[in-house]
Amino acid sequence: MTAIKPLRADARRNRARILVAAEVVFVEKGPTASTDEVAERAGVAIGTVFRHFPTKKDLLQALVKDLMLRLTDEVTTLATEADPATALFDFFTRMVDQAAAKKTVVDLLAESGVDIHVAQPIQSLREAIGQLLTRAQHAGAVRTDVGLDEVLALLTSTSQGALHAGWDPTLQRRTLTILFDGLRPC
Amino acid sequence: MTAIKPLRADARRNRARILVAAEVVFVEKGPTASTDEVAERAGVAIGTVFRHFPTKKDLLQALVKDLMLRLTDEVTTLATEADPATALFDFFTRMVDQAAAKKTVVDLLAESGVDIHVAQPIQSLREAIGQLLTRAQHAGAVRTDVGLDEVLALLTSTSQGALHAGWDPTLQRRTLTILFDGLRPC
Amino acid sequence: MTAIKPLRADARRNRARILVAAEVVFVEKGPTASTDEVAERAGVAIGTVFRHFPTKKDLLQALVKDLMLRLTDEVTTLATEADPATALFDFFTRMVDQAAAKKTVVDLLAESGVDIHVAQPIQSLREAIGQLLTRAQHAGAVRTDVGLDEVLALLTSTSQGALHAGWDPTLQRRTLTILFDGLRPC
Amino acid sequence: MTAIKPLRADARRNRARILVAAEVVFVEKGPTASTDEVAERAGVAIGTVFRHFPTKKDLLQALVKDLMLRLTDEVTTLATEADPATALFDFFTRMVDQAAAKKTVVDLLAESGVDIHVAQPIQSLREAIGQLLTRAQHAGAVRTDVGLDEVLALLTSTSQGALHAGWDPTLQRRTLTILFDGLRPC
DNA sequence: CATGAATGAGGTTTCATTCAT
DNA sequence: AATGAATGAAACCTCATTCAT
Incomplete structure (x- = not known):
């Protein structure tokens, strides 16, 4: 049983946006596309991507x-x-x-x-x-x-x-x- | 019609060895494997790989x-x-x-x-x-x-x-x- | 002469805990240890560390x-x-x-x-x-x-x-x- | 007994320049100085530093x-x-x-x-x-x-x-x- | 005041490609 | 023609610091 820490509203929103952006980017350019591009597409800073997905x-x-x-x-x-x-x-x-x-x-x-x-x-x-x-x-x-x-x-x-x-x-x-x-x- | 320049014997040998090595390496590690590794496996220097395949x-x-x-x-x-x-x-x-x-x-x-x-x-x-x-x-x-x-x-x-x-x-x-x-x- | 503002009890407690944690962490890992680690060890959030020590x-x-x-x-x-x-x-x-x-x-x-x-x-x-x-x-x-x-x-x-x-x-x-x-x- | 591979003249020269530059830079700024700065001071590209010192x-x-x-x-x-x-x-x-x-x-x-x-x-x-x-x-x-x-x-x-x-x-x-x-x- | 998510500059490292030897 | 050192852009990732909640 994993207790999932409830995320703050903005954090949850960002997480979702990153996933969406990642899907789009990786679909377009393949899995070698850069994490930077995912961040940009999601409209967040690169650090935010790495906070959610180390x-x-x-x-x-x-x-x-x-x-x-x-x-x-x-x-x-x-x-x-x-x-x-x-x-x-x-x-x-x-x-x-x-x-x-x-x-x-x-x-x-x-x-x-x-x-x-x-x-x-x-x-x-x-x-x-x-x-x-x-x-x-x-x-x-x-x-x-x-x-x-x-x-x-x-x-x-x-x-x-x-x-x-x-x-x-x-x-x-x-x-x-x-x-x-x-x-x-x- | 491309006139194929006849290669020197050692050059042709190297070309073949590189192709064999490339197949092995890419099969093992996927297409993101480094060209360096192909060169090493082929027993040639990296420059030789790029001479044959720009x-x-x-x-x-x-x-x-x-x-x-x-x-x-x-x-x-x-x-x-x-x-x-x-x-x-x-x-x-x-x-x-x-x-x-x-x-x-x-x-x-x-x-x-x-x-x-x-x-x-x-x-x-x-x-x-x-x-x-x-x-x-x-x-x-x-x-x-x-x-x-x-x-x-x-x-x-x-x-x-x-x-x-x-x-x-x-x-x-x-x-x-x-x-x-x-x-x-x- | 600097007038030292009296801190609220919890703030003073936090300040002390941060200092203790910092000493432990920096002693262990050297001064390049991350401030995050100090915060975690002190049991406070990173923002609290920076409120006390800008x-x-x-x-x-x-x-x-x-x-x-x-x-x-x-x-x-x-x-x-x-x-x-x-x-x-x-x-x-x-x-x-x-x-x-x-x-x-x-x-x-x-x-x-x-x-x-x-x-x-x-x-x-x-x-x-x-x-x-x-x-x-x-x-x-x-x-x-x-x-x-x-x-x-x-x-x-x-x-x-x-x-x-x-x-x-x-x-x-x-x-x-x-x-x-x-x-x-x- | 380690057989030390003889380096090419320019490689040996670069290695030496990097060491000299590193000494200067680290002496000035401490060991946290960036490797980039060492490279610049040595007059080589960053990649060259990492070829010599991975x-x-x-x-x-x-x-x-x-x-x-x-x-x-x-x-x-x-x-x-x-x-x-x-x-x-x-x-x-x-x-x-x-x-x-x-x-x-x-x-x-x-x-x-x-x-x-x-x-x-x-x-x-x-x-x-x-x-x-x-x-x-x-x-x-x-x-x-x-x-x-x-x-x-x-x-x-x-x-x-x-x-x-x-x-x-x-x-x-x-x-x-x-x-x-x-x-x-x- | 406390929290902890967001920021983004900057660090280390990799790698395709060039070029002097 | 072969070599392998040099290049440098770009990748991944860290962390001091800011700021909305």
């Missing part, structure tokens, strides 16, 4: 954690509210779309050799996606011999692939179609 | 070009000698295996924001893979409504995905199986 | 002043109550002992380029030691051609020397013995 | 080592050529004089928390001074119950003491006189 690594990790939490929320909603037969495919599609629009932080993480110490958020996401899969299988929309690991592997691969040049939306659909056909019972 | 970018591009040529050779052989029905899947599998073993240079390229000026080698590779695909389709092993672009997209995605932690060989096979099922006629 | 320099100076006052007290007691023939040597010995135990603030001062504006406390200490010397000379324990300046010079030198590695207590005694022999009449 | 610590240590070597030379000359009865006192006096003229690097070292890894040069110096002492004792100029450790302790103390404000040359002589009286047989 290391660049810490900043990247916080970014990942954040993204994971947002994703988990989204997936959980789908898992409880959407049509089981299509929810997994919908999520898959949405994720790849997002990845294509901006270099995901999952990617940043992979590229910058950050040691993953965000186990818990990742675990939550994994479980949420697991629900999607199970429900899709119960609904007969996905083969029962497909495991969560394969789904995740395909998801991350395709998301990252979508980042690279030359994937127009049409190509994405066609690629996903092939994948989905592989996942379907027949 | 820029780090140039070094990366040469690496990509090199890899493309090797891959094209391999694919061409498959396309003319192997069983049409399985050649595409074999190649696909082999490529993912290699990617899992070492960060491919395709990846390096993507990460370092290198402007792609290796059009020609890439084009050759593309065409060679196109042959594999066509022959597989003629042999009835692949759906005829699948295009070369989708195949390439899936190939690069999966290759890059294979780099990331947690893909044991078994997972790779299972993931590829799903993909291949998606590509097959039924 | 500058790091001020903090160092206050520390020196404090030490001088304590030393002067001690010497004055010796000068009025102890055996004249041994009081100087006793004091000398005690001071070197203390210096060996913890980096004196005199030393801190010297290292941090602080302009000496602690003239008055230093003057008092000087006079107190002067008394010790005079009385020792009257008692025939110290040569009469030795001046206060020399005594102070030897005192500070030896105190600082005692800080450096390799001065075990035995070596301190032997070194002081030589010094004292030099100070004695014959 | 860390500020390294630069300080090299400075110490250098000084030790020069001192050892000086002492050895005295030990073989000068009058045994006065050589020790001469050296002692000269060292204190130098210390008074410029903050010695021994002092810098002590202040900057540098781990001493200059054992060998220090040992040589120690031995050279030991010779001075032995010869002075044989010549009847120093008490035979005085050890090398005490002499060194007094030497470093007095040298450092001489750095601090208020030691005019006259005071130095008088202080040394007392010390020397303590060392002499009577």
